[in-house]
Amino acid sequence: MLATRSESNSPKANHLLAALPEDSYRALQPFLEPLQLPLGMVVYESGAAQGYVYFPTSSIVSLLYVLADGASAEIAVTGNEGLVGIALFMGGETTPSRAVVQSAGHGYRLRAAVLKKAFEAGGDLQHLLLRYTQALITQMTQTAVCNRHHAVDQQLCRWLLLSLDRLSGNELVMTQELIANMLGVRREGVTEAAGKLQAEGLIRYSRGRITVLDRRQLEARVCECYAVVKKEYDRLLP
Amino acid sequence: MNRLLAALPRKSYQRLLSSLAPVELRFGEVLHEAGEPIRDVYFPSRSLVSLLTLVEGHLALEVGMVGREGMVGIALALGADVSPVRALVQGSGPALKMSAARFRAELKANPPLQRELNRYVHALISQISQTAGCNRFHVVEARLARWLLMTRDRVRSGQFRMTHDFLSHMLGVRRVGVTEAASALQRRKLIEYRRGNIRILDDRGLEAACCSCYQVVKDMRGAA
Numbered sequence: 001m002l003a004t005r006s007e008s009n010s011p012k013a014n015h016l017l018a019a020l021p022e023d024s025y026r027a028l029q030p031f032l033e034p035l036q037l038p039l040g041m042v043v044y045e046s047g048a049a050q051g052y053v054y055f056p057t058s059s060i061v062s063l064l065y066v067l068a069d070g071a072s073a074e075i076a077v078t079g080n081e082g083l084v085g086i087a088l089f090m091g092g093e094t095t096p097s098r099a100v101v102q103s104a105g106h107g108y109r110l111r112a113a114v115l116k117k118a119f120e121a122g123g124d125l126q127h128l129l130l131r132y133t134q135a136l137i138t139q140m141t142q143t144a145v146c147n148r149h150h151a152v153d154q155q156l157c158r159w160l161l162l163s164l165d166r167l168s169g170n171e172l173v174m175t176q177e178l179i180a181n182m183l184g185v186r187r188e189g190v191t192e193a194a195g196k197l198q199a200e201g202l203i204r205y206s207r208g209r210i211t212v213l214d215r216r217q218l219e220a221r222v223c224e225c226y227a228v229v230k231k232e233y234d235r236l237l238p
Numbered sequence: 239m240n241r242l243l244a245a246l247p248r249k250s251y252q253r254l255l256s257s258l259a260p261v262e263l264r265f266g267e268v269l270h271e272a273g274e275p276i277r278d279v280y281f282p283s284r285s286l287v288s289l290l291t292l293v294e295g296h297l298a299l300e301v302g303m304v305g306r307e308g309m310v311g312i313a314l315a316l317g318a319d320v321s322p323v324r325a326l327v328q329g330s331g332p333a334l335k336m337s338a339a340r341f342r343a344e345l346k347a348n349p350p351l352q353r354e355l356n357r358y359v360h361a362l363i364s365q366i367s368q369t370a371g372c373n374r375f376h377v378v379e380a381r382l383a384r385w386l387l388m389t390r391d392r393v394r395s396g397q398f399r400m401t402h403d404f405l406s407h408m409l410g411v412r413r414v415g416v417t418e419a420a421s422a423l424q425r426r427k428l429i430e431y432r433r434g435n436i437r438i439l440d441d442r443g444l445e446a447a448c449c450s451c452y453q454v455v456k457d458m459r460g461a462a
Contacts, residue, residue, distance in 0.1 A: 065368065067450070069450065072371075073370075073371065075366075075370055075371075090356045090357065090360040091353070091356050091360050092360040096364035096368070120353075130316040130317050131317045133316050137316075137322070141323060141370075144369065145297075148299050150293070225293065
């Protein structure tokens with residue numbers, strides 16, 4: 001699904017692409033293909049061979065682990081701060097997780113072979129992608145510990161804040177079912193948690209749309225996991 | 239022998255040797271503390287190190303294990319000098335150690351090392367993902383069985399020291415949860431657990447008692 005290029009949605013809306021040295025960027029630019037990422041689209045299937053990496057600009061892609069019995073839950077979110085498909089330049093041919101578009105929008109894709117070649121040449125591009133990998137690992141491990149020890153409403157706060165940081169605006173298009181899949185809990189758990197936040201005036205939730213009304217309160221309410229992840233991203237990335 | 243080092247081209251391995259010092263890692267030793275600078279990296283050979291993420295300063299969860307297939311302090315290879323996790327020795331034994339400064343210098347001068355480390359990072363991410371999924375969905379008893387088997391494979395012995403506190407951190411459950419799960423495995427005569435010592439009595443039975451994640455991670459290691 002190819003989209004047209006527009007000023008507001010140039011590749012540089014992705015922070016990694018924007019942070020590349022000008023010559024590295026120019027070398028990749030002709031190979032960047034704009035595309036639309038509709039809600040629910042499966043970008044990668046876990047364990048399948050992949051030909052492209054994806055740079056979201058105005059979309060969010062969720063990385064989900066999938067167990068042998070089919071159960072899945074989110075391990076990380078990626079938006080305009082990152083890329084989807086690190087396995088492809090780190091030396092794996094397949095990705096260990098499923099990647100699903102969690103918030104519709106635009107992005108760019110790039111042939112994995114092109115990025116791999118640039119990565120192997122070393123220099124700033126390689127350093128940037130390695131630092132991004134470290135930040136992503138921290139998000140994964142923090143999500144794991146959060147899932148284990150924190151209440152669903154706190155996890156929901158973390159998830160909302162991490163998602164909002166990766167979008168402009170204060171609104172997310174989302175179904176309860178998708179949130180339940182992300183958090184690895186039952187729908188009723190999400191309904192209850194979202195109801196709680198709504199009753200406290202932090203969010204408004206109606207017909208698949210979540211609007212954050214009071215970001216401050218959400219930040220006060222969230223577990224430490226949000227700050228840990230944000231700090232790591234701020235420290236390691238431009 | 240550490241497999242990551244063994245996979246390096248000969249030249250690349252030999253130039254590393256002079257910077258590596260043999261050390262004996264002891265059960266319970268903290269190699270890296272979360273949020274603190276990494277001073278040394280470690281390549282375990284017959285030792286085993288657990289990576290833990292902490293919340294509220296005391297609740298922990300094991301997010302990965304490093305044995306002879308890997309390196310402790312991988313953040314350094316990715317350009318970060320602070321450890322995001324606590325690295326805790328879980329199985330005593332030998333390892334090779336290198337200072338962070340030397341490691342950084344080597345990384346620049348030795349591209350095959352970076353390449354091998356990147357492949358390892360990929361395998362580690364797979365393990366982290368799988369562990370996260372397992373922690374999320376599988377019951378404590380099955381997770382304990384998986385954990386015991388993973389430990390057995392890495393220390394290559396069916397007998398090791400283990401405390402309730404330690405297991406409770408590894409599995410991210412309260413001590414009482416550990417007691418129940420361990421007693422259940424003991425009743426089924428799969429393990430013997432006495433005074434901080436665990437002995438696996440029935441490997442086959444334990445493999446049948448654990449979740450599918452054990453096999454999945456094992457296959458990944460084979461592929462890595």
